Amino acid sequence: MRRMVVLFVAIALATAGLGCTRSAEPARTEQPVILTFVNTVPVPAIDPALVTDEAGYIAVVNLYDPLLFPAVEEGLMDPAPHLATEWTVSADGRVYRFTLREGVKFHSGRELTAEDVVFSMDRVLSLKKGPAWMWLPVLSPGSTRAVDPYTVEFHLKEPYAPFLATLIHLFVVDAELIRANLGAGDFGDLGDYGQGFLSANDAGSGPYVLEKWDREGDLVANRFADYWKGWRQGQVDRFVYRTVREEATVKMLIKGGEADLVGQWLSVETYNELAATPGLKVAEDPTVQLFHLPMNTAKPPLDCIYFRLALVHALDYTTANTEIFPGAVQARGPVPIKAAGHNSDLAPFRYDMAKAREYLAKSKYRPGEYVIQYHFTDVIPAQRKLGLLLQSSLAELGIKMEINPTPWVRLTELCAKPETTPHIGAFYYTLRYPHPHSHTFAMYHPSAHGSWIAMSWYNNPGVTRVLEEAVKEVDTERQMQLYKQAQAMIAGDAPSIYVNNPVHRIAHAEYVKGYRYVGLIGYDLAVYYLTVDKQ
Amino acid sequence: MNSLNAESWRRAWYRFRRNRLSVFGLGLVLLVLLAAIFAPYLAPYPEDAGSVVKFAQAHRPPCGRFWFGTDEVGRDILSRVIFGSRISLALGVLVLTIAAGVGVPLGLIAGYWGGTAGAVIMRVTDTFLAIPPLVLALAVSAVLPPSFVTTMVAIAFAWWPWYARLVHGEVLSVREEQYVQAAETVGASRWRVAFVEIMPNCLAPVIVKLTLDMGFVILMGAVLSFLGLGVQPPKPAWGTMIAEGRVYLPANWWGVTLPGLAIFVTVMGFNLLGDGLRDVLDVEVERWN
Structure with missing residues (x-):
């Protein structure tokens, strides 16, 4: 504790000092433009053949x-x-x-x-x-x-x-x-x-050249002078990705001007505070992202559909989407509502404890037979709050659930095998490409098993067949029909608690221009498209 | 030990009482003990220590309704701090019971029997003492799934060698005493000599150490739960409360400061009490020997 207090005092003093010099300093064009992006989640890989998550894609999109x-x-x-x-x-x-x-x-x-x-x-x-x-x-x-x-x-x-x-x-x-x-x-x-x-170098042609990458730490990349798209005034010369796990520290860094841009995993409370800070902007965009709680269908008691349906009906979606994820739209099935190919006929899951009890009675498992393990990424407070919300209503049903904060990289490792995969995980799954395939096949086709994206270990031969048929279908209309059919079949099996399509929030200094929410993983932070105008 | 009659207790209390700081420490310890025992009656919102969410009243600063404010899901922090004292005290008592339960007999055996067994015990003890306790506890908790029992085992694992070593040292001096030799001469069994003659006369420093260690064990439990290796949510462990509250620093200072204050008060209470006891018991040892 004492160290943290000292840290805060030090940061506060340092930033107070910076604040004075920053405004007094005239803009000098010959100075390199540095963009510091601070995220609570580290970059786990920079090899384009290995990346699966947003942090990794941010690195790859800029280097390749x-x-x-x-x-x-x-x-x-x-x-x-x-x-x-x-x-x-x-x-x-x-x-x-x-x-x-x-x-x-x-x-x-x-x-x-x-x-x-x-x-x-x-x-x-x-x-x-x-x-x-x-x-x-x-x-x-x-x-x-x-x-x-x-x-x-x-x-x-x-x-x-x-x-x-x-x-x-x-x-x-x-x-x-x-x-x-x-x-x-x-x-x-x-x-x-x-x-x-x-794993230590880049071999790309992208706008930035890797200078260094410390695993779980900083990634630094510099402008590639011969980039084929050329360079304009104000573009970033040096891109720094810093991993800072402490949200309070992240807040201090951006308020003090030591960070120019912070990532999307902070608490809503923090974004609200940053939005009210002069000189900072919070970009809010409704997403084509799914936030859901996939359930491990290969592990008892969640291998029983009635048990899963009980859990699906035990989450208070209204509270989740107003208090924990303000502005979020409740999800309808796996494909985000604003994404191409979404099945708008799907009804959202309902919070209905009577229904939950009914399903629980039909299940072959008794409520207290297993302790349900809920794992979430330790640095994302919204996922902890959601865990507490679910835990409280499961307690009413007599189901004991344990909440386990887990580091992101560890969580992805756990999901590699059905035995180690937790009962319930908390995951954001960002659109990979604008096609319903992204949010069906990758999550629910058996060939995708072993990745955190497919942590449900879902295997329904009927769905598998429809997905395979859809992929081959040349007629677009018929193809979308098949994807809609697959979505309905999947949602009916409840392999996930589809919570919402949240609002994407990111905070940046006002002098960072050109930020645009794309919605495709990593592409939001293609630094080439950002400019810094400190005048 | 039979000299500890009513009169000597009265004198001990008199000496203890003369040191104001010790009495203050005792007061703090009693306060925490009372909070733990009467938690359901003292806590304004006892249900907040359990699995409950009240988003409508999240992040309230300290006020008349919530003296310590509320946390990220609207639970009353005062109620959780009060219930948290149960976890901390239970952890302290259980860990020290294990540590002393393992360490004292081992130290006794090593000191009185000596020989190969003694040498082996003391070398193992030395090995454990060479590893920083926090690192050892972290290693143990990393292997086992996070829970209250894990934390307890992890800390006890790091703690017993201190008792083995303390008792071993005491035994070495006590076993040369005349009453020990007398007991051996009249043919008392080795076990009887060890546990009836020697052990009671080594206990004073153990009691002082137990009191002083309470504070440290509680502090270490808080560290482990701060690091996410402690009790499971929603159990109100002080360390977990601080870990969860730190996200909202510095604006929502109460979520971290007030549980931190609880740790501070408890640890200081046990330290002051331990100091006082040490003074009292040391003097007695001098007088009665």
């Missing part, structure tokens, strides 16, 4: 270039030309041919060619981690081909509806640089496929 980029400048999520300038799709929907931009330089100085795109895709598919689930159903190593240095073709096993949208996750790595830095590993000639190298 994807094949396609969401049309953020038009305020849309649709994939737009980026490394690829144009593309054609074969009539049977199985062959995608992309023309690459010429003259794109990697940080190593080499030009980016079709070979690099092939290498990047094969690498993801071979490592089978991170975004691999997006392509494994239709691609395997070898099915991506370089036709000439600026033309690349993807030969899909069968038509795959979300394919174009998923390509905003194909970040291109420098194949030669990785080949020159292979470690020992299980991939034959390719050793560790550069995993060792890419």
Whole structure:
């Protein structure tokens, strides 16, 4: 305690001093523009073939270039030309041919060619981690081909509806640089496929070059002078991602001007306080994000649908969405309401204790038979409050629930096996790409099991079949119909307590311009699109 | 020990009473004890110590209705602090019972029997003493699932060697006393000599240490629960309350300061009481030997 008090006093003094000098200092253009982003969650990985969460994507989006980029400048999520300038799709929907931009330089100085795109895709598919689930159903190593240095073709096993949208996750790595830095590993000639190298270096062509990354600590990246999109006045020269787990400290840092931008995981109380602070802005956007409590359907007593339905009816959604997540809209099924392909016929879950008791009576498990374990990310207070809310109504039903604050990285590790996966988790799941596939397949198809995204370990052959059919369907209308059907089937099985589509909040100094909520994971913080205007 | 009759108690109390700080310490300890015993009657909102959420009254600063303010889900902090004293005291008593229960017999055996067994016991003790107690407790709690029992075991694990070592030292001096030799001469069994003749005469320093340690154990329990290794929510452990309240610093100072004050008062109470007891018991040892 004493240390914390000393820390606060020190920070308060330091920031008080800064406040004076900052306003008096004239703007000097020759000074590098530094943008410090402070987040309570650390960056767990910077390898584009390994990232799964927002923090990791923030790193990757800034260090690498994807094949396609969401049309953020038009305020849309649709994939737009980026490394690829144009593309054609074969009539049977199985062959995608992309023309690459010429003259794109990697940080190593080499030009980016079709070979690099092939290498990047094969690498993801071979490592089978991170975004691999997006392509494994239709691609395997070898099915991506370089036709000439600026033309690349993807030969899909069968038509795959979300394919174009998923390509905003194909970040291109420098194949030669990785080949020159292979470690020992299980991939034959390719050793560790550069995993060792890419855990400490970047091999990208993105607007920023990695200077250093301390695991669980700071990430620092500097402007890449030869970036193909060029640079304008006021853009950021140096991007610093700082991990500060203490919310009170984060608050002090942004109020004192030591942070320019803070992440989305703070408490609503904090954002309200920051919004009232002169010089700071809180951007609030209704999200295409799902906040839900997935239940481990592979573990008793949650393998019983009646027990799950009892829990679903025991959460006070109104209190959750007004007091804990102010402004949130109650979710209707897994796909966020504002996302493409949402099934608006789905009814939201209702808070109804009588119903909950009814379902509990039908369950083969008695209420007190198991102690339910609820795990949440320790630095996100809203998830703790929600746990207390659920705990209090479960206590009325005679169900004992334990609330376990868990560090984020540990939580993702726990979800790798059904036995270690908690009964209930608390997760935000941000849209990966603008297609309902993102919030159905990745969560509920058995091939996605093992990731925290699919922690329900849900396996319903009927749903699996519909999802597989939907992916292949070329007729868009029919395809969306199938996704809606899948959503209804899934929601009926209650593998998750769908709580809400929360409001996305982020706080930044007023001199940070150009921030725009995109809604696709990581892309909100593509630093290239931000400018700093301290005048 | 039979010299501890009514008269000597009266004198001990007289000496204790002369030291105002000790009496103050005793007062604080009694205050915490009373709070723990009568928690359901003293707490203005006893239900707030359990599983309950009242979002309508969240984050209220201290006022007439809520003397210590309310926390992030609207629970009365005063009620939770009062109930928290039960957890802290229970933790202290249980940990020290285990620590002394393990440490005292081991120290006695090592000191009186000596030999290989004694050497092994004391080397193990030394090994444990070489590891910082917080690190040891953290390691134990990391392996076991977080719960009250885990915390208790974790701290006890770090604490027993102090008692083994203290008693071992005492035994070494007491076993040369004439009454011990007399007992051995008349043919008393080794167990009888150890537990009837020697042990009671080593207890004074143990009692003083137990009192002083109460404060430290409670403090360590608070540290562990602050780090998320303590009791489960919604149980009102002081450390957990501080951990949850610190998010809202510095605006909502009450959520951290007032549970912190409870820890402060309790630890200081036991320390002052322990100091007073040490003075009293040390003097008695001098007089009666």
